[in-house]
Amino acid sequence: MQKYFDGIVRSLREMISYDSSQAAPEAGMPFGRGAADCLNAFLSLAGGMGFETHNYDNYIGEVIFGEGEEFAILCHLDVVPAGGGWTHAPFGGEIVDGRLYGRGAADDKGPAVICLYCLKALKDEGFVPRKKIKLIVGCNEESGWACIEHYRRCASMPETGFSPDADFPVIYAEKGILHFEASFPVPDAPFASLCGGERANMVCALASAGGVRDPRGHEAFGLALENGSLVSRGVSAHASTPEEGKNALEPLLAFFAAQNAGVRRAHDILFADVLGLKRFRDETGGLTMSPNVASFSDGVLRVITDIRYPATMKSEQIVALLGGAGVDYRLLHCQAPLFNDKNGELIRTLLGVYEEATGEKAEPLAIGGGTYARALKNGAGFGPQFAGEPSTIHRADEYITLENIKKLSRIYYTAIERLTR
Numbered sequence: 001m002q003k004y005f006d007g008i009v010r011s012l013r014e015m016i017s018y019d020s021s022q023a024a025p026e027a028g029m030p031f032g033r034g035a036a037d038c039l040n041a042f043l044s045l046a047g048g049m050g051f052e053t054h055n056y057d058n059y060i061g062e063v064i065f066g067e068g069e070e071f072a073i074l075c076h077l078d079v080v081p082a083g084g085g086w087t088h089a090p091f092g093g094e095i096v097d098g099r100l101y102g103r104g105a106a107d108d109k110g111p112a113v114i115c116l117y118c119l120k121a122l123k124d125e126g127f128v129p130r131k132k133i134k135l136i137v138g139c140n141e142e143s144g145w146a147c148i149e150h151y152r153r154c155a156s157m158p159e160t161g162f163s164p165d166a167d168f169p170v171i172y173a174e175k176g177i178l179h180f181e182a183s184f185p186v187p188d189a190p191f192a193s194l195c196g197g198e199r200a201n202m203v204c205a206l207a208s209a210g211g212v213r214d215p216r217g218h219e220a221f222g223l224a225l226e227n228g229s230l231v232s233r234g235v236s237a238h239a240s241t242p243e244e245g246k247n248a249l250e251p252l253l254a255f256f257a258a259q260n261a262g263v264r265r266a267h268d269i270l271f272a273d274v275l276g277l278k279r280f281r282d283e284t285g286g287l288t289m290s291p292n293v294a295s296f297s298d299g300v301l302r303v304i305t306d307i308r309y310p311a312t313m314k315s316e317q318i319v320a321l322l323g324g325a326g327v328d329y330r331l332l333h334c335q336a337p338l339f340n341d342k343n344g345e346l347i348r349t350l351l352g353v354y355e356e357a358t359g360e361k362a363e364p365l366a367i368g369g370g371t372y373a374r375a376l377k378n379g380a381g382f383g384p385q386f387a388g389e390p391s392t393i394h395r396a397d398e399y400i401t402l403e404n405i406k407k408l409s410r411i412y413y414t415a416i417e418r419l420t421r
Contacts, residue, residue, distance in 0.1 A: 001409035004117045008405055009100065011045055011117075013093030015109040016102035021081045022143045029058050030146070031078065035139040038077045042112065042137055049120045059150035060138040065119050066129035071420055072161025073133065074372035074379070075112035076141035079104040081198050083205065083236060085396035099399040107393040110400045111164035111384045111408065112137055118413040129420035134158055141165075141372060142201065144333060148375050159377040160346060162419075164412060166371050166381025169354040169362035172340045172347050173284045174381065175240070175308040177370045178315050179333040180322070182270070184301045186262035190214065196232070196249045197293035200304045200332070202394050203245035204292045205236035207252045214259065221251040230255070238394045239306035240368035242290035247271075249294055249303070266301055275321050282310040284337075284366035287318075304332065308368035311337035338374035346419070350382050353415045357407070382415065384408050 015038055023032025036058040043053040043061045052064040080103070082090035088101035095101075104110070115135055122129070138147035151157060166174075179200045192211025197204035210229040218224075224231045232252040237245025250271050257264035268274045270291040280287040293304040309318060315334055322329050340347060342364045355362060373379030384404070385391055392398040 001121055001413050004121055008113055008117050012110055012113045015113060016093040016104055017091055019091050020078045031139050035078050039139055042077060046116055056150060056154040060147040063135040065133040066131055068131045070158035071131040071133050072158040072376060073115050073135045074161060074163040076108045076138045078139045078142050080142050080202055080394050088397055098402050101397060101399045103398055105398050105400040106384060108165045114408050115164060115412050118416055121413060122417060131420040133420055161376050162380045162382040163371040163373040164383050166367060166369060167365060167385040168383045170347055170350040170364050171367050171381030172342050172364040173311045173366035174338040174370055174374055175284055175311055175368045176315055176337040177335040178307040178318055180329045180331050181302055181304045183328040184262050184266040186260060186299060186301050190256055190259045194294060194296040200292055200306050201239040202292060203237045203239060203242050203290055204247050204249045205234045207232045207248040209252060218255060221255040223251060223255060236395055239290040239292060240308050242288055249291055270303055270305055275325055280310055280313055282312045284311040288368055311339045335370050346378055346380055349419055350380055350415055353411060357411045
């Protein structure tokens with residue numbers, strides 16, 4: 001794979017140049033122009049390598065290699081919004097000190113480009129897979145999976161495969177995902193406006209309230225008074241690991257909870273967890289709850305919350321607690337958990353590839369993140385995040401190291417060859 005390294009870097013920088021975060025739909029571009037342009041650029045790159053490609057209405061595309069039983073490599077080209085705090089251009093693809101910076105470098109444009117070049121390397125070497133490899137690239141993974149739903153209408157989804165959009169050594173289980181919007185009446189609100197957050201699956205990094213009636217004591221909550229508004233600054237992170245970030249909404253709501261019963265109820269349920277949601281736990285870990293997007297209008301505070309629940313649990317248990325407590329809520333997004341056999345062929349093969357490449361003995365993992373792997377009957381998350389390395393996914397200055405591009409190229413090449421020979 002070494003001779004393809006320069007091509008991978010060049011192509012990844014091109015893909016990063018597209019802001020493929022979800023935008024307002026345009027004619028023939030359901031997720032906005034940036035996502036459509038990125039998808040077409042990727043498929044054009046694959047077509048230039050001699051692969052059969054399909055674009056399904058700019059929702060999702062695929063690259064085909066081989067014939068026979070279908071095998072999926074599921075990636076995505078859409079990204080979360082860049083957000084603030086960057087010291088490198090989020091869509092610039094800068095290379096500094098061995099790091100390639102840009103939104104999507106690790107999640108998930110980097111792995112998508114690397115897997116495409118692995119297919120090229122195998123093809124150039126005369127490898128004939130005994131399966132039909134489908135490198136599927138979606139454009140709505142971060143914002144609802146409408147791309148996967150469209151793919152199922154237009155094409156056949158393989159039963160088996162992996163998604164290079166998680167952690168190493170290999171993921172056998174993924175927690176369930178539930179997004180809900182809760183509404184809390186706030187009569188006699190101590191503020192005229194309140195807002196915070198960008199996406200349900202990103203820990204809120206900035207929140208503010210305007211028209212504050214009495215800002216005294218705000219310093220004790222870590223809040224700043226700026227241009228007449230109370231501002232709370234946190235640290236963004238992926239909502240599946242909220243403990244790695246700092247939620248800006250929590251201190252803002254805590255401050256107003258002391259002044260208003262409506263806000264106090266919101267804070268008690270969403271942050272103090274008076275319903276006891278976080279007590280749920282199994283071998284895949286505990287339930288996490290991250291309230292990430294807030295707005296205020298017509299006397300009502302609305303908060304969108306991301307929940308990742310244990311893989312052996314059912315979403316109905318969460319819904320029952322919310323309903324039983326009289327919370328006014330609506331479900332926005334639900335994804336059932338993924339739970340695979342640790343000793344099945346797919347998991348054992350991928351684990352073996354990782355152990356050979358790293359020289360480490362490892363065990364399959366369960367995660368809170370949701371990957372395309374759960375779109376498959378028998379799917380697994382497989383990298384690109386190495387244990388012990390900092391994750392910049394969904395954060396400012398997201399990057400992938402050049403050294404990891406080389407390591408991932410070898411790992412994915414071997415995995416694809418071994419699973420389709």
